[in-house]
Amino acid sequence: MPDVATADAPNKSNTGGTILSVRNLEAWYGESHILHGINFDVNAGEVVTLLGRNGAGKTTTLKSIMGIIGKRSGSVRFNDQEIIRATSDRIARMGIAFCPEERGIFASLDVRENLLLPPVVRAGGLSLEQIFDLFPNLKERLSSQGTKLSGGEQQMLAIARILRTGASFLMLDEPTEGLAPVIIQQIGHTIARLKNEGFTILLVEQNFRFASTVADRYYVVEHGKIIDGFANSELQANMDKLHTYLGV
Protein backbone atom coordinates (compact mmCIF):
# COMPACT_ATOMS: atom_id res chain seq x y z
CA MET A 1 0.00 0.00 0.00
CA PRO A 2 1.72 3.22 -1.09
CA ASP A 3 1.55 6.23 1.20
CA VAL A 4 -1.00 8.12 -0.86
CA ALA A 5 -0.60 11.24 1.23
CA THR A 6 3.05 11.40 0.30
CA ALA A 7 2.78 9.98 -3.22
CA ASP A 8 0.43 12.67 -4.47
CA ALA A 9 2.28 15.56 -2.91
CA PRO A 10 3.30 17.14 -6.27
CA ASN A 11 -0.32 17.42 -7.29
CA LYS A 12 -1.43 19.44 -4.33
CA SER A 13 -3.14 22.64 -5.25
CA ASN A 14 -2.83 24.02 -1.77
CA THR A 15 -2.07 27.53 -0.77
CA GLY A 16 -0.39 26.84 2.56
CA GLY A 17 1.59 24.27 4.57
CA THR A 18 0.19 21.08 6.03
CA ILE A 19 -2.38 21.84 8.72
CA LEU A 20 -3.57 18.28 9.32
CA SER A 21 -1.50 15.16 8.98
CA VAL A 22 -3.06 11.73 9.54
CA ARG A 23 -0.80 8.69 9.73
CA ASN A 24 -1.71 5.02 10.31
CA LEU A 25 -5.01 5.98 11.86
CA GLU A 26 -6.90 2.96 13.13
CA ALA A 27 -10.24 2.98 14.89
CA TRP A 28 -12.66 0.50 16.44
CA TYR A 29 -16.34 0.46 17.37
CA GLY A 30 -16.29 -2.04 20.21
CA GLU A 31 -14.74 -5.17 18.70
CA SER A 32 -15.26 -4.00 15.10
CA HIS A 33 -12.06 -2.78 13.48
CA ILE A 34 -13.21 0.04 11.16
CA LEU A 35 -10.13 2.02 10.11
CA HIS A 36 -7.05 0.02 9.09
CA GLY A 37 -4.34 2.65 8.78
CA ILE A 38 -5.57 5.88 7.19
CA ASN A 39 -2.91 8.25 5.78
CA PHE A 40 -3.52 11.68 4.31
CA ASP A 41 -2.68 15.37 4.64
CA VAL A 42 -4.69 18.54 4.40
CA ASN A 43 -3.01 21.85 3.63
CA ALA A 44 -4.08 25.24 4.87
CA GLY A 45 -6.75 26.85 2.71
CA GLU A 46 -7.66 23.68 0.84
CA VAL A 47 -10.94 21.88 0.41
CA VAL A 48 -10.14 18.16 0.56
CA THR A 49 -12.84 15.58 -0.03
CA LEU A 50 -12.98 12.02 1.22
CA LEU A 51 -14.92 9.92 -1.27
CA GLY A 52 -16.05 6.35 -0.84
CA ARG A 53 -18.98 3.99 -0.63
CA ASN A 54 -21.27 3.63 2.35
CA GLY A 55 -19.45 2.02 5.25
CA ALA A 56 -15.99 2.67 3.78
CA GLY A 57 -14.87 4.56 6.91
CA LYS A 58 -15.19 8.23 5.85
CA THR A 59 -17.36 9.34 8.77
CA THR A 60 -15.30 7.27 11.19
CA THR A 61 -12.20 9.06 9.91
CA LEU A 62 -13.72 12.46 10.75
CA LYS A 63 -14.93 11.23 14.14
CA SER A 64 -11.53 9.78 14.92
CA ILE A 65 -9.83 13.07 14.08
CA MET A 66 -12.39 14.84 16.29
CA GLY A 67 -11.70 12.43 19.18
CA ILE A 68 -15.25 11.12 19.27
CA ILE A 69 -14.30 7.47 18.67
CA GLY A 70 -13.17 5.97 21.97
CA LYS A 71 -10.67 3.44 20.67
CA ARG A 72 -8.22 4.75 18.10
CA SER A 73 -4.49 4.62 17.40
CA GLY A 74 -1.93 6.08 15.02
CA SER A 75 -1.10 9.73 14.66
CA VAL A 76 -3.21 12.82 13.98
CA ARG A 77 -1.22 16.04 13.96
CA PHE A 78 -3.00 19.38 13.77
CA ASN A 79 -0.85 22.47 13.39
CA ASP A 80 2.12 20.26 14.36
CA GLN A 81 0.50 19.17 17.60
CA GLU A 82 -0.34 15.52 18.23
CA ILE A 83 -4.05 15.18 19.06
CA ILE A 84 -4.65 11.43 18.88
CA ARG A 85 -4.99 11.23 22.67
CA ALA A 86 -6.76 14.54 23.18
CA THR A 87 -10.41 14.71 24.26
CA SER A 88 -12.90 16.10 21.75
CA ASP A 89 -13.52 19.31 23.73
CA ARG A 90 -9.79 20.03 23.71
CA ILE A 91 -9.54 19.28 19.99
CA ALA A 92 -12.41 21.70 19.34
CA ARG A 93 -10.66 24.39 21.37
CA MET A 94 -7.55 23.90 19.22
CA GLY A 95 -9.55 25.12 16.22
CA ILE A 96 -11.18 22.09 14.59
CA ALA A 97 -14.94 22.25 14.08
CA PHE A 98 -17.13 19.31 13.14
CA CYS A 99 -20.50 19.33 11.38
CA PRO A 100 -21.97 15.83 11.70
CA GLU A 101 -23.85 13.92 9.04
CA GLU A 102 -27.07 13.86 11.08
CA ARG A 103 -26.63 17.64 11.56
CA GLY A 104 -27.01 17.43 15.34
CA ILE A 105 -29.65 20.11 15.73
CA PHE A 106 -30.93 20.13 19.30
CA ALA A 107 -34.70 19.78 19.69
CA SER A 108 -34.77 21.40 23.13
CA LEU A 109 -33.02 24.54 21.82
CA ASP A 110 -34.38 27.20 19.52
CA VAL A 111 -32.43 28.34 16.47
CA ARG A 112 -30.69 31.16 18.34
CA GLU A 113 -29.62 28.80 21.15
CA ASN A 114 -28.43 26.21 18.61
CA LEU A 115 -26.47 28.91 16.84
CA LEU A 116 -24.84 30.21 20.03
CA LEU A 117 -24.18 26.76 21.53
CA PRO A 118 -20.58 26.13 20.42
CA PRO A 119 -18.29 28.45 22.38
CA VAL A 120 -15.97 30.85 20.58
CA VAL A 121 -12.60 29.11 20.77
CA ARG A 122 -10.53 31.83 19.14
CA ALA A 123 -10.85 35.19 17.47
CA GLY A 124 -11.69 35.38 13.79
CA GLY A 125 -15.06 33.66 13.78
CA LEU A 126 -17.94 35.03 11.77
CA SER A 127 -20.23 37.49 13.50
CA LEU A 128 -23.96 36.84 13.60
CA GLU A 129 -24.43 39.51 10.94
CA GLN A 130 -21.96 37.75 8.64
CA ILE A 131 -23.71 34.45 9.28
CA PHE A 132 -27.11 35.96 8.46
CA ASP A 133 -25.56 37.37 5.31
CA LEU A 134 -24.55 33.82 4.34
CA PHE A 135 -27.82 32.21 5.48
CA PRO A 136 -30.61 34.81 5.46
CA ASN A 137 -33.26 32.16 6.26
CA LEU A 138 -31.84 31.65 9.73
CA LYS A 139 -32.42 35.26 10.76
CA GLU A 140 -36.15 34.87 10.19
CA ARG A 141 -36.35 31.62 12.17
CA LEU A 142 -34.31 32.56 15.25
CA SER A 143 -37.01 31.75 17.78
CA SER A 144 -38.21 28.55 16.07
CA GLN A 145 -37.40 25.19 17.60
CA GLY A 146 -34.24 23.90 15.89
CA THR A 147 -35.76 20.67 14.66
CA LYS A 148 -38.79 22.46 13.16
CA LEU A 149 -36.60 23.85 10.37
CA SER A 150 -36.56 22.24 6.93
CA GLY A 151 -33.71 19.84 6.11
CA GLY A 152 -31.87 22.54 4.17
CA GLU A 153 -32.28 25.12 6.92
CA GLN A 154 -31.06 22.60 9.50
CA GLN A 155 -27.96 21.99 7.39
CA MET A 156 -27.38 25.73 7.13
CA LEU A 157 -27.76 26.03 10.91
CA ALA A 158 -25.36 23.13 11.46
CA ILE A 159 -22.72 24.83 9.31
CA ALA A 160 -23.48 28.33 10.59
CA ARG A 161 -22.97 27.51 14.25
CA ILE A 162 -19.42 26.22 13.72
CA LEU A 163 -18.47 29.33 11.74
CA ARG A 164 -19.00 31.47 14.84
CA THR A 165 -16.37 29.60 16.84
CA GLY A 166 -13.29 30.96 15.15
CA ALA A 167 -12.18 27.47 14.14
CA SER A 168 -10.29 27.65 10.87
CA PHE A 169 -10.45 23.94 10.06
CA LEU A 170 -13.94 22.64 9.28
CA MET A 171 -14.94 19.01 8.89
CA LEU A 172 -18.26 18.65 7.06
CA ASP A 173 -19.83 15.21 6.92
CA GLU A 174 -22.10 14.77 3.89
CA PRO A 175 -23.55 18.28 4.00
CA THR A 176 -25.68 17.69 0.90
CA GLU A 177 -27.30 14.44 1.95
CA GLY A 178 -31.04 14.42 1.40
CA LEU A 179 -31.21 18.03 0.23
CA ALA A 180 -32.95 19.52 -2.81
CA PRO A 181 -30.68 20.52 -5.73
CA VAL A 182 -31.24 24.23 -5.14
CA ILE A 183 -30.13 23.87 -1.50
CA ILE A 184 -27.13 21.78 -2.56
CA GLN A 185 -26.15 24.62 -4.88
CA GLN A 186 -26.42 27.08 -1.99
CA ILE A 187 -24.26 24.86 0.23
CA GLY A 188 -21.73 24.67 -2.61
CA HIS A 189 -21.59 28.47 -2.88
CA THR A 190 -21.15 28.69 0.87
CA ILE A 191 -18.23 26.25 0.88
CA ALA A 192 -16.59 28.12 -2.01
CA ARG A 193 -17.02 31.41 -0.14
CA LEU A 194 -15.58 29.94 3.06
CA LYS A 195 -12.59 28.68 1.11
CA ASN A 196 -12.05 32.15 -0.32
CA GLU A 197 -12.14 33.53 3.20
CA GLY A 198 -9.29 31.22 4.20
CA PHE A 199 -11.07 28.32 5.87
CA THR A 200 -9.60 24.85 5.42
CA ILE A 201 -12.28 22.24 4.82
CA LEU A 202 -12.24 18.46 5.04
CA LEU A 203 -15.38 17.25 3.35
CA VAL A 204 -16.94 13.80 3.31
CA GLU A 205 -19.16 13.27 0.28
CA GLN A 206 -20.72 10.48 -1.72
CA ASN A 207 -21.95 12.97 -4.29
CA PHE A 208 -18.72 13.56 -6.19
CA ARG A 209 -20.48 15.75 -8.75
CA PHE A 210 -21.11 18.18 -5.92
CA ALA A 211 -17.63 17.63 -4.51
CA SER A 212 -16.05 18.43 -7.87
CA THR A 213 -17.50 21.96 -7.70
CA VAL A 214 -15.69 22.78 -4.46
CA ALA A 215 -12.79 20.38 -3.85
CA ASP A 216 -9.08 20.94 -4.51
CA ARG A 217 -8.15 17.32 -3.90
CA TYR A 218 -9.76 13.95 -3.31
CA TYR A 219 -8.92 10.87 -1.34
CA VAL A 220 -10.80 7.63 -1.92
CA VAL A 221 -11.57 5.56 1.17
CA GLU A 222 -12.30 1.86 0.95
CA HIS A 223 -12.40 -0.76 3.71
CA GLY A 224 -10.94 1.66 6.22
CA LYS A 225 -7.95 2.70 4.07
CA ILE A 226 -7.09 5.46 1.62
CA ILE A 227 -6.71 3.64 -1.69
CA ASP A 228 -6.20 6.58 -4.04
CA GLY A 229 -5.79 10.32 -4.15
CA PHE A 230 -5.75 12.97 -6.87
CA ALA A 231 -6.19 16.66 -7.48
CA ASN A 232 -9.35 18.22 -8.90
CA SER A 233 -7.49 18.98 -12.14
CA GLU A 234 -7.00 15.20 -12.56
CA LEU A 235 -10.65 14.38 -11.97
CA GLN A 236 -11.58 13.77 -15.62
CA ALA A 237 -8.57 11.50 -16.13
CA ASN A 238 -9.59 9.49 -13.06
CA MET A 239 -13.31 9.33 -13.79
CA ASP A 240 -13.44 5.67 -14.86
CA LYS A 241 -11.43 4.64 -11.83
CA LEU A 242 -13.67 6.74 -9.61
CA HIS A 243 -16.81 5.11 -11.02
CA THR A 244 -15.35 1.74 -10.16
CA TYR A 245 -14.39 2.83 -6.65
CA LEU A 246 -17.79 4.28 -5.92
CA GLY A 247 -19.75 1.60 -7.76
CA VAL A 248 -21.58 4.20 -9.80
Next chain:
Amino acid sequence: MQALYAQLLVGLINGSFYALLSLGLAVIFGMLNIINFAHGALYMMGAFCAYFLLTYGGIGYWWALIIAPIAVGIFGIILERTMLQWLSGLDHVYGLLLTFGIALIVQGIFQNYFGSSGLPYSIPDELRGGVNLGFMFLPIYRGWVVIFSLVVCLATWYLIERTRLGANLRAATENPTLVRAFGINVPRMITLTYGLGVGLAALAGVLSAPINQVRPLMGADLIIVVFAVVVIGGMGSIMGSIITGFTLGVVEGLTKYFYPEASNTVVFVLMVLVLLVKPTGLTGRTA
Protein backbone atom coordinates in the same frame (compact mmCIF):
# COMPACT_ATOMS: atom_id res chain seq x y z
CA MET B 1 -62.89 26.26 57.89
CA GLN B 2 -59.78 27.13 59.92
CA ALA B 3 -58.79 23.46 59.77
CA LEU B 4 -59.09 23.47 55.96
CA TYR B 5 -56.79 26.49 55.65
CA ALA B 6 -54.36 24.93 58.10
CA GLN B 7 -54.24 21.76 55.98
CA LEU B 8 -53.79 23.86 52.85
CA LEU B 9 -50.81 25.55 54.49
CA VAL B 10 -49.35 22.19 55.54
CA GLY B 11 -49.90 21.04 51.97
CA LEU B 12 -48.05 24.07 50.61
CA ILE B 13 -45.16 23.48 53.03
CA ASN B 14 -44.90 19.81 52.03
CA GLY B 15 -45.29 20.91 48.42
CA SER B 16 -42.29 23.22 48.85
CA PHE B 17 -40.13 20.31 49.97
CA TYR B 18 -41.51 18.06 47.23
CA ALA B 19 -40.79 20.75 44.64
CA LEU B 20 -37.23 21.45 45.82
CA LEU B 21 -36.36 17.77 46.08
CA SER B 22 -38.06 16.69 42.86
CA LEU B 23 -36.43 19.62 41.06
CA GLY B 24 -32.99 18.34 42.11
CA LEU B 25 -33.96 14.82 41.07
CA ALA B 26 -35.24 16.09 37.71
CA VAL B 27 -32.04 18.06 37.07
CA ILE B 28 -29.91 15.01 37.92
CA PHE B 29 -32.03 12.59 35.90
CA GLY B 30 -32.19 14.92 32.93
CA MET B 31 -28.46 15.44 32.80
CA LEU B 32 -26.90 12.27 34.20
CA ASN B 33 -29.70 9.79 33.46
CA ILE B 34 -29.35 8.61 37.05
CA ILE B 35 -32.28 7.89 39.34
CA ASN B 36 -30.71 9.35 42.45
CA PHE B 37 -32.00 7.31 45.35
CA ALA B 38 -29.44 8.98 47.62
CA HIS B 39 -31.42 12.22 47.36
CA GLY B 40 -33.30 11.66 50.63
CA ALA B 41 -30.06 10.95 52.48
CA LEU B 42 -28.49 14.12 51.02
CA TYR B 43 -31.55 16.12 52.12
CA MET B 44 -31.02 14.70 55.61
CA MET B 45 -27.32 15.64 55.44
CA GLY B 46 -28.34 19.24 54.69
CA ALA B 47 -30.43 19.33 57.85
CA PHE B 48 -27.65 17.73 59.89
CA CYS B 49 -25.13 20.15 58.45
CA ALA B 50 -27.26 23.04 59.73
CA TYR B 51 -27.51 21.29 63.11
CA PHE B 52 -23.72 20.78 63.32
CA LEU B 53 -23.04 24.37 62.31
CA LEU B 54 -25.30 25.64 65.08
CA THR B 55 -24.36 23.13 67.77
CA TYR B 56 -20.61 22.92 67.25
CA GLY B 57 -19.81 26.17 65.46
CA GLY B 58 -22.42 28.56 66.76
CA ILE B 59 -23.29 29.36 63.14
CA GLY B 60 -26.96 30.12 62.75
CA TYR B 61 -29.71 29.47 60.25
CA TRP B 62 -28.96 32.17 57.70
CA TRP B 63 -25.36 31.10 57.17
CA ALA B 64 -26.48 27.46 57.19
CA LEU B 65 -28.74 28.23 54.22
CA ILE B 66 -25.57 29.02 52.26
CA ILE B 67 -22.96 26.74 53.82
CA ALA B 68 -24.96 23.48 54.03
CA PRO B 69 -25.90 23.31 50.30
CA ILE B 70 -22.29 24.07 49.35
CA ALA B 71 -20.83 21.51 51.77
CA VAL B 72 -23.29 18.75 50.83
CA GLY B 73 -22.98 19.75 47.15
CA ILE B 74 -19.21 19.17 47.41
CA PHE B 75 -19.93 15.77 48.98
CA GLY B 76 -22.19 15.07 45.98
CA ILE B 77 -19.46 16.13 43.57
CA ILE B 78 -17.07 13.69 45.24
CA LEU B 79 -19.70 10.94 44.91
CA GLU B 80 -20.14 11.72 41.23
CA ARG B 81 -16.41 11.85 40.49
CA THR B 82 -15.51 8.70 42.42
CA MET B 83 -18.53 6.49 41.72
CA LEU B 84 -21.43 7.69 39.61
CA GLN B 85 -19.38 8.75 36.58
CA TRP B 86 -18.40 5.12 35.99
CA LEU B 87 -22.05 4.23 35.42
CA SER B 88 -22.35 6.47 32.38
CA GLY B 89 -24.06 4.61 29.54
CA LEU B 90 -25.15 1.67 31.68
CA ASP B 91 -28.72 0.64 32.47
CA HIS B 92 -30.63 2.82 34.96
CA VAL B 93 -30.81 -0.01 37.44
CA TYR B 94 -27.07 0.27 38.21
CA GLY B 95 -27.37 3.93 39.18
CA LEU B 96 -30.47 3.19 41.19
CA LEU B 97 -28.79 0.35 43.10
CA LEU B 98 -25.60 2.32 43.74
CA THR B 99 -27.41 5.43 45.00
CA PHE B 100 -29.77 3.28 47.08
CA GLY B 101 -26.72 1.63 48.65
CA ILE B 102 -25.13 5.02 49.32
CA ALA B 103 -28.38 6.19 50.96
CA LEU B 104 -28.46 3.13 53.24
CA ILE B 105 -24.82 3.62 54.26
CA VAL B 106 -25.19 7.37 54.93
CA GLN B 107 -28.41 6.89 56.87
CA GLY B 108 -26.89 3.97 58.79
CA ILE B 109 -23.89 6.05 59.84
CA PHE B 110 -26.07 8.92 61.08
CA GLN B 111 -28.42 6.52 62.87
CA ASN B 112 -25.45 4.88 64.57
CA TYR B 113 -24.29 8.19 66.04
CA PHE B 114 -27.54 10.06 66.54
CA GLY B 115 -30.22 7.38 66.97
CA SER B 116 -33.62 7.61 65.32
CA SER B 117 -35.24 10.33 67.39
CA GLY B 118 -35.27 13.93 66.23
CA LEU B 119 -32.77 16.58 67.25
CA PRO B 120 -34.19 20.04 67.87
CA TYR B 121 -33.35 22.97 65.60
CA SER B 122 -34.99 26.22 66.54
CA ILE B 123 -36.62 28.73 64.24
CA PRO B 124 -34.41 31.83 63.77
CA ASP B 125 -35.54 34.80 65.84
CA GLU B 126 -36.36 36.87 62.76
CA LEU B 127 -38.90 34.31 61.60
CA ARG B 128 -40.63 33.55 64.89
CA GLY B 129 -44.25 34.32 65.55
CA GLY B 130 -47.10 34.58 63.14
CA VAL B 131 -49.54 36.79 61.32
CA ASN B 132 -53.29 36.72 61.75
CA LEU B 133 -54.71 36.79 58.24
CA GLY B 134 -58.29 37.01 59.46
CA PHE B 135 -59.30 33.62 58.15
CA MET B 136 -56.27 31.81 59.60
CA PHE B 137 -53.09 32.23 61.63
CA LEU B 138 -49.96 32.05 59.46
CA PRO B 139 -46.68 31.12 61.20
CA ILE B 140 -44.06 33.39 59.64
CA TYR B 141 -41.47 30.61 59.24
CA ARG B 142 -43.89 28.46 57.24
CA GLY B 143 -44.75 31.36 54.98
CA TRP B 144 -41.03 31.98 54.49
CA VAL B 145 -40.42 28.34 53.51
CA VAL B 146 -43.14 28.46 50.84
CA ILE B 147 -41.97 31.77 49.34
CA PHE B 148 -38.26 30.99 49.52
CA SER B 149 -38.75 27.54 47.95
CA LEU B 150 -40.82 29.07 45.17
CA VAL B 151 -38.12 31.66 44.47
CA VAL B 152 -35.35 29.01 44.42
CA CYS B 153 -37.41 26.75 42.14
CA LEU B 154 -38.15 29.56 39.69
CA ALA B 155 -34.51 30.70 39.74
CA THR B 156 -33.40 27.14 38.92
CA TRP B 157 -35.98 26.94 36.13
CA TYR B 158 -34.73 30.28 34.75
CA LEU B 159 -31.12 29.09 34.92
CA ILE B 160 -31.86 25.94 32.95
CA GLU B 161 -34.47 27.19 30.50
CA ARG B 162 -33.45 30.77 29.84
CA THR B 163 -29.66 31.11 30.10
CA ARG B 164 -26.70 30.17 27.93
CA LEU B 165 -25.47 27.76 30.61
CA GLY B 166 -28.90 26.15 30.71
CA ALA B 167 -28.87 25.77 26.90
CA ASN B 168 -25.55 23.94 27.22
CA LEU B 169 -27.07 21.67 29.87
CA ARG B 170 -30.15 20.92 27.77
CA ALA B 171 -28.05 20.24 24.69
CA ALA B 172 -25.72 17.95 26.65
CA THR B 173 -28.77 16.06 27.88
CA GLU B 174 -29.72 15.36 24.25
CA ASN B 175 -26.31 14.62 22.74
CA PRO B 176 -23.34 14.88 25.12
CA THR B 177 -20.87 13.58 22.54
CA LEU B 178 -21.61 16.34 20.05
CA VAL B 179 -21.72 19.05 22.72
CA ARG B 180 -18.28 17.96 23.85
CA ALA B 181 -17.06 18.03 20.25
CA PHE B 182 -18.08 21.70 20.20
CA GLY B 183 -15.47 22.41 22.88
CA ILE B 184 -17.65 22.25 25.99
CA ASN B 185 -16.27 20.27 28.91
CA VAL B 186 -19.28 18.00 29.38
CA PRO B 187 -17.87 15.78 32.18
CA ARG B 188 -17.22 18.89 34.29
CA MET B 189 -20.71 20.18 33.52
CA ILE B 190 -22.22 16.84 34.60
CA THR B 191 -20.30 16.93 37.87
CA LEU B 192 -21.42 20.49 38.63
CA THR B 193 -25.01 19.62 37.72
CA TYR B 194 -24.99 16.75 40.19
CA GLY B 195 -23.55 19.13 42.77
CA LEU B 196 -26.37 21.60 42.02
CA GLY B 197 -29.07 18.93 42.38
CA VAL B 198 -27.56 17.72 45.63
CA GLY B 199 -27.23 21.31 46.87
CA LEU B 200 -30.95 21.82 46.28
CA ALA B 201 -31.69 18.72 48.38
CA ALA B 202 -29.46 20.03 51.17
CA LEU B 203 -31.17 23.44 50.99
CA ALA B 204 -34.54 21.72 51.46
CA GLY B 205 -33.02 19.91 54.43
CA VAL B 206 -31.99 23.19 56.09
CA LEU B 207 -35.45 24.69 55.47
CA SER B 208 -37.05 21.59 56.94
CA ALA B 209 -34.91 21.40 60.10
CA PRO B 210 -36.92 23.89 62.23
CA ILE B 211 -40.24 22.34 61.16
CA ASN B 212 -39.60 18.59 61.16
CA GLN B 213 -36.61 18.30 63.52
CA VAL B 214 -33.35 16.71 62.37
CA ARG B 215 -33.58 12.92 62.01
CA PRO B 216 -31.42 10.37 60.17
CA LEU B 217 -34.48 8.90 58.42
CA MET B 218 -36.17 12.21 57.58
CA GLY B 219 -35.18 11.81 53.92
CA ALA B 220 -36.12 8.13 53.67
CA ASP B 221 -39.68 9.03 54.75
CA LEU B 222 -39.97 11.64 52.02
CA ILE B 223 -38.11 10.24 49.06
CA ILE B 224 -40.73 7.76 47.82
CA VAL B 225 -43.36 10.52 47.60
CA VAL B 226 -40.82 12.75 45.85
CA PHE B 227 -40.17 10.06 43.25
CA ALA B 228 -43.91 9.84 42.65
CA VAL B 229 -43.90 13.62 42.13
CA VAL B 230 -41.10 13.37 39.57
CA VAL B 231 -42.86 10.54 37.72
CA ILE B 232 -46.15 12.49 37.61
CA GLY B 233 -44.43 15.68 36.48
CA GLY B 234 -42.42 13.89 33.82
CA MET B 235 -38.90 12.53 34.36
CA GLY B 236 -36.39 15.26 33.69
CA SER B 237 -38.96 18.04 33.31
CA ILE B 238 -37.99 21.08 35.40
CA MET B 239 -41.25 23.04 35.34
CA GLY B 240 -43.22 19.79 35.59
CA SER B 241 -41.45 18.95 38.84
CA ILE B 242 -42.05 22.39 40.35
CA ILE B 243 -45.75 22.57 39.48
CA THR B 244 -46.40 18.95 40.41
CA GLY B 245 -44.50 19.31 43.69
CA PHE B 246 -46.60 22.22 44.92
CA THR B 247 -49.86 20.83 43.49
CA LEU B 248 -49.45 17.41 45.06
CA GLY B 249 -48.58 18.96 48.40
CA VAL B 250 -51.87 20.86 48.28
CA VAL B 251 -53.80 17.79 47.07
CA GLU B 252 -52.34 15.80 49.94
CA GLY B 253 -53.31 18.57 52.40
CA LEU B 254 -56.88 18.71 51.07
CA THR B 255 -57.15 14.94 51.27
CA LYS B 256 -56.09 15.14 54.92
CA TYR B 257 -59.06 17.46 55.51
CA PHE B 258 -61.71 15.70 53.45
CA TYR B 259 -60.69 12.04 53.70
CA PRO B 260 -57.67 11.58 56.03
CA GLU B 261 -57.51 7.81 55.49
CA ALA B 262 -56.40 8.38 51.87
CA SER B 263 -53.87 11.13 52.57
CA ASN B 264 -50.86 8.80 52.47
CA THR B 265 -51.90 7.08 49.27
CA VAL B 266 -53.48 9.85 47.19
CA VAL B 267 -50.16 10.77 45.54
CA PHE B 268 -49.58 7.19 44.43
CA VAL B 269 -53.14 6.81 43.14
CA LEU B 270 -52.59 9.95 41.07
CA MET B 271 -49.28 8.57 39.84
CA VAL B 272 -50.97 5.39 38.59
CA LEU B 273 -53.71 7.39 36.87
CA VAL B 274 -51.23 9.73 35.18
CA LEU B 275 -49.05 6.85 34.01
CA LEU B 276 -52.10 5.08 32.56
CA VAL B 277 -53.15 8.15 30.59
CA LYS B 278 -49.72 9.72 29.85
CA PRO B 279 -46.78 7.37 30.45
CA THR B 280 -44.21 10.17 30.02
CA GLY B 281 -45.75 12.20 32.86
CA LEU B 282 -47.72 15.43 32.63
CA THR B 283 -44.98 17.51 31.01
CA GLY B 284 -42.45 14.85 30.01
CA ARG B 285 -41.27 14.47 26.45
CA THR B 286 -41.30 11.19 24.59
CA ALA B 287 -37.86 9.66 24.02
